[in-house]
Amino acid sequence: TSRYIRRLPNREWESFFYAICDQCQSYQSERAELTKGFTHCNVCGSRIGRNQGIFIVPAFGFIAGQENPGNPGEEKPEKTYTTRVYFSGKSSGEEEKVCLKLAGGIELELTAASRGKLAVINNAGHYGFRVCRACGFTVLGNESVPGQHKTPWGNDCPGKMLNRYSLGHEFETDILKLYFHGYQDTRKGFWHSLLYALLEGVSSAMQIERQDLDGCLYPMPGNPLGSPALILFDDVPGGAGHVRRLVREESFKEVLQASLNRLQRCECGGVEGNASCYGCLRHYRNQFCHDELNRGMVIEFLAKVFPL
Ligand SMILES: [Zn+2]
Ligand SMILES: [Zn+2]
Numbered sequence: 461t462s463r464y465i466r467r468l469p470n471r472e473w474e475s476f477f478y479a480i481c482d483q484c485q486s487y488q489s490e491r492a493e494l495t496k497g498f499t500h501c502n503v504c505g506s507r508i509g510r511n512q513g514i515f516i517v518p519a520f521g522f523i524a525g526q527e528n529p530g531n532p533g534e535e536k537p538e539k540t541y542t543t544r545v546y547f548s549g550k551s552s553g554e555e556e557k558v559c560l561k562l563a564g565g566i567e568l569e570l571t572a573a574s575r576g577k578l579a580v581i582n583n584a585g586h587y588g589f590r591v592c593r594a595c596g597f598t599v600l601g602n603e604s605v606p607g608q609h610k611t612p613w614g615n616d617c618p619g620k621m622l623n624r625y626s627l628g629h630e631f632e633t634d635i636l637k638l639y640f641h642g643y644q645d646t647r648k649g650f651w652h653s654l655l656y657a658l659l660e661g662v663s664s665a666m667q668i669e670r671q672d673l674d675g676c677l678y679p680m681p682g683n684p685l686g687s688p689a690l691i692l693f694d695d696v697p698g699g700a701g702h703v704r705r706l707v708r709e710e711s712f713k714e715v716l717q718a719s720l721n722r723l724q725r726c727e728c729g730g731v732e733g734n735a736s737c738y739g740c741l742r743h744y745r746n747q748f749c750h751d752e753l754n755r756g757m758v759i760e761f762l763a764k765v766f767p768l
């Protein structure tokens with residue numbers, strides 16, 4: 461099926477160069493007209509690998525395929541593959557901070573900020589999308605490009621589809637940054653498991669819809685290859701003040717407790733909990749890491765730092 465990114469007459473899509481570091485996963489971007497791309501990570505200095513490109517901002521939406529010519533549809537190419545969220549490291553609002561002493565000499569630093577800048581990027585599983593810049597006709601990067609294509613209005617389009625693009629956009633919202641001082645963990649999947657456990661905990665302790673929250677990992681500048689920070693954010697345009705409310709010791713203890721309860725109630729992976737499922741950590745938004753999410757590792761961690 462063919463689909464279109466909607467174009468408006470005389471208006472280009474905004475586009476940005478972006479790069480995600482293979483070593484530390486940090487994100488950087490610049491308007492495509494202002495740069496030729498990135499060679500090195502601006503946090504850890506490693507060479508940028510293949511996780512880079514140009515993303516188009518499909519700000520005018522999408523148009524469904526030729527089955528319904530000219531009829532704007534709900535079907536979005538963006539849903540074809542899982543998307544990833546990245547924190548840029550930038551926020552411009554006022555910050556609030558609190559430190560929580562946990563067991564074992566670990567200290568949890570919570571920093572809330574408004575107007576944190578995040579990016580959502582869909583690179584179609586590294587294949588990207590081939591996009592006709594004239595009419596918006598789009599195919600997945602691993603599909604063959606038809607010799608000819610039609611515009612959404614059924615006319616032959618002279619446009620070419622030479623380059624691969626990602627789709628994405630940047631946005632600002634309320635964020636909460638968590639950093640566990642005095643704790644290192646290099647096990648595969650540990651930090652993502654902890655992140656998604658805490659998001660579930662926030663949702664149930666604060667009675668916020670899980671779909672109004674999301675999160676990502678963020679490498680700490682100065683220690684980019686050590687433990688990452690966890691970024692929780694309001695997945696609501698402009699922010700809703702949800703995660704900001706958590707910068708209180710009592711609130712966050714409730715979150716830790718609710719996170720642990722949910723994981724302990726689940727039965728996947730047996731007694732050791734060496735697994736994850738939709739009843740504990742999995743969510744449609746975190747499909748990219750389902751295989752590595754592990755309930756047992758987080759139970760062990762939370763029970764250690766937060767003894768009842
Ligand atoms: Zn890096
Ligand atoms: Zn075209």
Ligand SMILES: [Zn+2]
Pocket residue numbers: 726727728735736737738739740741755
């Ligand atoms: Zn489970």
